[in-house]
Amino acid sequence: MYGRGQKEVLIIIPAYNEEKNITKVLDKLEQPEIQKFADVLVMNDASKDATNWVVKDRNHTLVTHVFNLGYGSALQLGYKYAIRRGYQYVIQMDADGQHDVCNVAEIYGELRKKDENNRTPDIVLASRFMPGSFDFETTAVKKFAYRLFRSMIKMVTGRKIADPTTGLQGLNRRTVLYYSQYGHFDDKYPDANMIMQMLLLGFQIREIPAVMHPRTRGFSMHSGIKPVIYMFRMFLSILSVVFRIKVFKLETEEKLSNELYEKEEANPI
Numbered sequence: 001m002y003g004r005g006q007k008e009v010l011i012i013i014p015a016y017n018e019e020k021n022i023t024k025v026l027d028k029l030e031q032p033e034i035q036k037f038a039d040v041l042v043m044n045d046a047s048k049d050a051t052n053w054v055v056k057d058r059n060h061t062l063v064t065h066v067f068n069l070g071y072g073s074a075l076q077l078g079y080k081y082a083i084r085r086g087y088q089y090v091i092q093m094d095a096d097g098q099h100d101v102c103n104v105a106e107i108y109g110e111l112r113k114k115d116e117n118n119r120t121p122d123i124v125l126a127s128r129f130m131p132g133s134f135d136f137e138t139t140a141v142k143k144f145a146y147r148l149f150r151s152m153i154k155m156v157t158g159r160k161i162a163d164p165t166t167g168l169q170g171l172n173r174r175t176v177l178y179y180s181q182y183g184h185f186d187d188k189y190p191d192a193n194m195i196m197q198m199l200l201l202g203f204q205i206r207e208i209p210a211v212m213h214p215r216t217r218g219f220s221m222h223s224g225i226k227p228v229i230y231m232f233r234m235f236l237s238i239l240s241v242v243f244r245i246k247v248f249k250l251e252t253e254e255k256l257s258n259e260l261y262e263k264e265e266a267n268p269i
Contacts, residue, residue, distance in 0.1 A: 127163035132209035
């Protein structure tokens with residue numbers, strides 16, 4: 001047993017009005033090959049449908065918000081739970097069925113894989129746009145956003161990130177500990193801005209190809225005019241990260257190491 005958690009990995013699933021999709025996701029996560037190393041935590045963000053009751057019928061941990069707090073806040077509360085319960089890794093995925101469960105074992109394996117310098121990654125991104133990824137169709141607005149965010153990350157960090165907005169990610173305990181703290185994580189749209197932040201702070205990030213599917217039921221949080229609002233907000237958020245870390249140096253790797261050491265001492269496994 002790892003710490004106070006039942007398994008080594010916690011799968012966090014933020015959910016908002018996903019009663020039509022989450023059953024199939026949980027069915028696949030309950031396969032023995034996943035259950036042997038991972039527990040599931042569903043963060044029900046004040047859904048107006050029966051998401052809460054659907055999940056309650058399953059043998060998984062469920063947290064239900066009284067008010068809708070947003071995608072980022074749902075994840076961050078899940079991170080706090082993972083730290084308190086002693087999990088070594090977090091894999092975050094969506095409740096709408098777009099993230100194929102077959103990716104979970106691949107992400108878990110990559111989180112433990114050492115590189116030529118004997119280092120394991122802090123973050124594993126499951127990419128829709130790498131060789132070996134499942135073909136994924138998207139809108140022209142979103143394609144423009146992906147290109148814009150890729151360019152910004154490349155220009156500032158020198159790293160080419162194929163899919164800067166993927167929500168399917170694996171995180172080690174060090175990353176989860178950092179994200180769980182106030183002011184370290186975007187409470188609404190934690191995407192390319194977080195990748196920029198973590199690269200600038202020296203976290204090790206890897207990408208692997210992923211199998212993903214288009215949404216077939218329900219509504220995305222990026223539907224309608226929301227992608228345009230999202231793109232504008234994300235652009236400003238990335239600029240804010242760059243100025244905070246690279247220009248004003250309000251956060252540094254040295255400060256980060258000391259801070260995480262103190263936090264880990266306060267939350268021992």
